[in-house]
Amino acid sequence: MFNSVGKRVPRYDGIGHVTGRTQYVSDVRMPDMLTCKTLRCPYHKARIKSIDVSEAKKSQGVYAVITKDNVPHNLFAMVPDHHVLAEEITRYKGQNIAAAAAVNKDAALDALAKIKIEYEELEPVIDPEEAVKDGAPQVRPEGNNHLFDGKSLTRKIRRGNVEEGFKEADFIVEGRYTTPSQEHAPMETCCSVAYLDASGKLVIHSKAQGLYFAQGDLANVFQLPLNKLKFVGGTIGGGFGGMNSIHTDHIAGLLALATGKPVRFAMTREEETLFSTIRSPWIFKIKDGIRKDGVITARHVEVLHDCGAYTELGLYAVEKNANLIAGANLIKNLAVDSRMVYTNKMPSGSMRGFGVNVGQYAEQVQLDRLARAVGISPMEIRFINAFHVGDKNHTGNELASVSTIETLQKVAAMSGQKLPEKYLAMSSAK
Amino acid sequence: MIKKGRGMATVYYPTGFNGGGDPDLVSLRIKTDGTIDMTNASCEMGQGFKVVAIQMAAEALGVPETLFTIDNSNTDTAAFSMDTAGSRSTYIVGLAAISAAEDLTKKIKVFASASLGVDVSELKYEAGKVFKASDPNSAMTLAQIGAASTYGGTFIIGVGGFLPPPGPPRDPETGATIPSRSMAWGSTVIDVEVDDETGVVEVVNLYDCYDIGTVINPLMAEGQVDGGDVQGIGMGLFENLSPYFPKNIDIYASNYTDYIIPTFMDIPKHSEIEFIQSHDPYGPFGAKGCGEMVTNTQAPAIVNAIYDAVGVLVESLPATPENVLRLIDEKNRAETKAG
Amino acid sequence: MREYEYHAPQSFESLFRLASADGVEVRFLAGGTDLMPRISAERNQIPYDKKPRMRIVYLGALGLDNVTEEGERITIGACCTLSSLLENEVVKTKLPVLRDALAEMAGVSIRNTATIGGNIMNASPAADSVPPLLALDAECTLRSASGERRVFLSEYFTGPGKTVAKPDEVLVSIAVKPGRGGSSFKKLGRRKAETLSMVNAAAYLELRDGICESIRVAVGSAAPTVVRCIDVEQALVGKKINEEVVREASLLVTKAISPIDDIRSSAWYRVRVAPTVVARAVLTAAERKRG
């Protein structure tokens, strides 16, 4: 039926990969290139009482040292609330405060050592369940709790009538599940090389997963029109969502503008692991009602997302999580109440399975719990509650192509599980 | 003692940005020898974007994929892409490529019409050739068109785009909206062995069955699934930046010595992948997104398998030996107490 | 940023001259798999503290990479790489406990570089080569300008990263007697390869008619240094070795250890599983003896 589609064509750049000729951002070298290093906050939260970079600027081999005062517009990210360089109050350990560009790494680090900075360490809040409480240390001036649609503490889904659904149930099953902080851990750490081309255009070699997205975001930071800012990239040593957030492009670009020279800013593995965005922690509480016949009659989910110090992609994760948290099951009576709270940690980024796989862990483990409560098998509960073509999912989305049942049938066969005839006869078609 | 257990998980996953509204553009330009330059600024990060994009454009034009080059390298020359995220690239770039191919064939016909002196309505395009339906010998190949148009001062470039229809604004009370029209589906069965004296869990067998619609390139899709399995195992068993959170985050992993991701030795002894035959009504050639869903089933399937093996429920990821052993101890204490 | 200088002395005389300088921090370099990452990390930090110049003295040109056998005594040069030992016939046939450990240390490419002397001199409580050598009652030979001295490995470590070796003393070799007993090493890592031990243990025991005549047990990653488990040993000497007896005795390992919470494992877990790891090492050693 198809000619090209469906063929096992080897990757376009595969020969480059196996010969080592593929050029990644971290391989880009320019003549006269400077190296950037940054001064990062050593505390979870602190007030910068004073900062003096005058000695650092005089340090040998240094071309520029910048702080927030040198950033045309100090906010970036999808929800542009993240500071490029820290303002008076730092919000997480490792937050960038100042950056130096110098002839080499040693000179850049030597310069940073000469920055005179006075901190007042402030009480941070790390635990999201503490952060939501009244009187918790404030992560941001707007408060720790995110207000959805500008007013609501919770992001809601309501379908059917949950109370009625619980009444219909033979068993009520509750569970609480948590997921930790995870790092994307791409093999290539985040790296940028920025320079001004012959026309004066700022060119940034970037690991961004979305070159245009980063371009738009940083045009605002640099206050440059799009014809004066070019992003180069598209071949990166792994992203997994981590490169949807900007970690080095902004600072490398600012330093290239400040020095007129090519500037390379490559994070060490330690910086990547500790200070880049992460898959941030989640807490899920699920209460389900289920009938003896295995039909889930009602579900109430409470979600708390620990967003870290800035919004980055946390809000998007909460939205996506809420839409999918009830899982691949037809649940007629559903309530979801999601909250997002800020804490003094590195911010929540997107990570493969973004907002969804954490919820699906909770939901799928809870589903087995339900099966055990009723006394049916894990396979059975999934067949019984499966979506069919034309069903509406939990956000009212009509499902066009559905195959829970088919994947279950196949995976049962693959793993040598014999299914009862009635499940073999089922189909997602109604 | 080693205890065996089996667990499973079933998931579904939207293709594209939450709520749609995330466009991509594609351009297709014929060169003087009939080869084709495709551009779109999606990111090649190992998923196989480039080859998959080319295969879809090749399919749409009915020509071999060897004719193509692809430029995704910068914001000056590559057509707009919203982002490479949300399991969207195959789907949205594919639909944009189909649209660009349609535009290209339309423009080729117009050009050939003048060159051949045949009315556009009498021309057909098939497999890299424009010809008169009633007289196939009256024809031009892509190479002829590329050369004649370029040297004749006509720029033939097919452009197209696709915008996943933006969903209605989310209702703040009910949450009703349309996150995506296309959903991918999947189920995984995992067999584990749990050492009940140390809490060490090993994934022994893994069976994945996914519906990602039409599989554009099985080699790349299998790679995504294999990689998803390994990341899922990492999430299920190992990965935690600060294991003492929320008590504190001052003991943390800062490198690959401490932040443990799976190695060659940690992959299942046996694993199988199947894609079921399926066709998405909206996706390019029936395809849906694949990249993210494939790392969603492993953690819950592992946790369910651990329960099957030793009767303890890991409610906080990851299922490290320590977490599993604590739960086993608690269970044993509770059972002793219950007598 | 501090300064570094590198030397590759071709003789011990020049080595000792280099080692006895004032005002510099002398570091001996063998394979470098531990030292180089430390140096690279240091060179990426903002240099707030003024540190003295580091003098890196390479030991690779001094011929310390041989395994020799003299009667019962096997002497291993400190600069033998882990891979060379794994491939060594003497190690393969006569020191199975060391072989066990070597095979589970890091991965091939690190073992191709890393040396046994380096693993000892790091004095990490998690060093995998140390429990086997302790179980074999190894003896270290240190050499300095004033001559050689021998120190039993059991008296070698004074704390994490600390040994009895003086700054100008070089570990040149490690000697063991394989003995007639059975031996084994067990490791509990966070994953199955290329990983540091959460707890490890090695055992050597001599059996006669199923009775334990002599035994040495060492456990790692559970105290400031790798430690001998004297209580476990005493509880087993003179006993008929079976699973029950070994498991009972292995519980006493908790008297020898004082673990901490770290990124790899909590103290609780180490205390909880140390007896299991020790028991498994002892039982496998006994099994091998019975063969």
Added chain:
Amino acid sequence: MSQILKFYLNGNPVQVAAGDADTLLDVLREGLGFTSPKCGCNHGDCGACTVILNGYSVKSCTVLALTAEGKNVCTVDGLADGDKLHPVQRAFHEYGAPQCGYCTPGMVMAAVSFLNRNPSPTEDEVKEALSGNLCRCGGYKKYVQAVMATARGEFGPLPEGSVGNV
């Protein structure tokens, strides 16, 4: 401080200034501009910087550059014979083993070094031998399949003589 370092790189004599505490990886990438060995961790954990040193695979970020004096270093650049790829390279490509490709040069070198020593391995031996090379995109599975296929001779015989030997 820095010193002049002389060694053989892919069979050719090279001479380069090396800092006294520079790693072999630093010198290959920064001193000589050979960017095929990748820096993934600079800590000896990931194996992206794997090269063959006197016949043995090593993680070049753990090797002090000046210790390579007079030695033979082989990077992935030295494997192909003109356009003719080494069987391991062909196998990796055709089996779709690399994904983002950042771990691939190191993986190739580890596999080549391993096959030189053990030309007919079992799957378990392959996994053990490559376990020091991390990959975050892929599932390792296709790398194992590709090495096994190479060992079976699917991509022709391995070149005579061991790579990177003196």
